[in-house]
Amino acid sequence: MKPSLAKGTRDFTSLEVSRRKYIINILQNNFELFGFQPLETPSFENLSTLTGKYGEEGDRLIFKILNSSINEAKDDKKVLMQNDFQKALDKPFSSENLTDKALRYDLTVPFARFVAMNHGKLTFPYKRYQIQPVWRADRPQKGRFREFYQCDADVVGSESLWQEVDLVQLYLKSFAELKVSVTIHINNRKILSGLAEYAGITDKLIEFTVALDKLDKIGKDGVVKELLERNISQESIDKLDFLFTQSNNALENLLQLKEKFAGNETGLKGVEELEFVLTQSVNLGVDIQNLVFDITLARGLDYYTGAIFEVKADEAQMGSIGGGGRYDNLTEVFGVKNVPGIGISFGLDRIYLVMEELNLFPEDATSNVEYLFANFGGEETLEALKLIVRLREKGISAELYPESSKINKQFTYAEKKGIKNLVFLGEEEIKNKTVTYKNLEAGEQKTVSLEEFLG
Structure with missing residues (x-):
């Protein structure tokens, strides 16, 4: 049978792994600079932990795991499982x-579940970061996979809006170091609740x-059509028409909302919170051009209760490359x-694709071997390995070509693997305590003393 990959998954070459590590290292460094501590949780959870937290559409995308044995079930379920096991393999269930x-x-x-299980042991506010893969039974397309990594930073145990301001700083600092120009789109779930109240569709x-x-995927007509299909009246939709004609001035849009939200406590609270985040971010030196009040930003997850964020790359068509928000009620479940x-x-994964498209990875983002020692066989091989051991003790990467092959073959190996230097430690070098090496990028060959080579 011809080997193939499961749909929506990928293999990563050494170059890709090195570049992904480059991104992760920058993010991890910034997470820790901002006071976040690492956490890891299991790759799978009890189904009851996950369902009902992501909305109707999200729940459909959860990858369920078939019980591996009928012995996992209680006695009264075993007969049913024996009868339906094969049927379950043949179709969704x-x-x-x-x-x-x-x-x-x-x-x-999973983080909320962890906090609920350990809240008596944690010091609040508790700040954690987590870099692990997640899985969604989604339709694969550019920038969307069934297995992908998320890199999260969360704070629990604080209602302070300064947390929102700090997370804006974390986003902008991280993307600046990655050299990805971004715009952060911001809204507030309370504003969306206020809009629903204003239109009479609470x-x-x-x-x-x-x-x-x-909206950004199906346009105004598509949104209107879906609202009608969800039994929202044309009258209510007409009241919300101003959503589709927002100006580029955030303060002007907020002023318009204040007028419409007169007497609407929830909506006005959302406007007030959003004003604080925008104002204080600017006071900390954030360019207002990097922040966009996007009144149509909803992020379709049921657990958000306040601020919601979405990050978009300015120079690449990739959808969101980051997102999040406030979820004050999540641990209650x-x-x-x-x-x-x-x-x-x-x-x-999307950040990687953007950086690849814009050629933003530096050359040192790849972890190439520094020295390849040519294999001449006999005593020279042992002496080469002794020198390799000393290099590795200094933290310098080195390897020996495994066979005593023709030198051209060893050259070809080094070039294809991107190794920087090919080292020749022959009988003459061993006798004179010297090392000859050729820089394959510059094409220069040198013979230096052993002491100089080891630095």
Whole structure:
């Protein structure tokens, strides 16, 4: 059978792994500079932990895991599983009799589960970062995979809006170091709730935000069509028409909202919170051009309660390369109340694609071997390995060509692998305590003393 990859997954070459490490190292360094501590959670969770947290569409994208043995089930379920096991393999299923675990959909819900389980041991505010893969049964396309990495930073145990301001700083500092020009789109879930109240569709808030979140993909006509399909009246849609004709002036848009939200406590609270984040970010030196108040930004996840963020690359068509928001009620579903939280995520895979498209990876982002020692056989091989050991003790990468082959073959190997220098330690060099090496990039060959070579 011809080998193939599972749809929506990828292999990564050494070059790709090195470049991904370059991105991760910058993010990890900034996470720790901002006071976040590392955390890792299991790749799969109990299905009940994940379902009901991402909305109707998100729940459909959760990868469920078929119970590996009927012995995992309780006695009264074993007969049912024996009868339905093969049927379940042949078509999609959702019966809890057949599956009670799932691959994690994101890192936020597992984090909330961790906080709920350990809240008595944690020091609040608790700041954690997490860099791990997640899985979604989505339709693969450019920048969207079924297995991908998220790089998250979250704070729980604080309602302070200064956390939002700090996360804006974290986004901008990280992307500046990656040399990716970005714009951060900001909205507030309370504003969306206020809009639903203004249009008289409070009972349709989730349907409204899910449809609105698709505006950049399906356009105004597509959003209107979906709202009508979700039984939202034309009258309500007409009241919301101003959403599609926003100006580029954030303060002007907020002023317009204040007028429409007269007497609307929730909506006005959202405007007030957003004004604070924008104003204080600018006071800290953020260019207002990097921040956009996007009133149509909804991010279709049910757990957001306040600020919501989405980051877009200015010079590449890639959708969002980061996003997040405030989720003050998330741990309540795990029985722990009054643990407010806010977090952001960096989309590693999309950031990689943007940097690749814009040729932003530096040459030293790849981890090439510094020295390849030519293999002449006999005593020279042992002496070469002794010198390789000394280089490695100094933290310098080196390897020996495994066979005593023709020198041209060893040259070709070094060039194809991107090794910087080819070292010749022959009988003459060993006798004179010297080392001859050729820089394959510059084409220069030198013979130096052993002491000079080892630095």
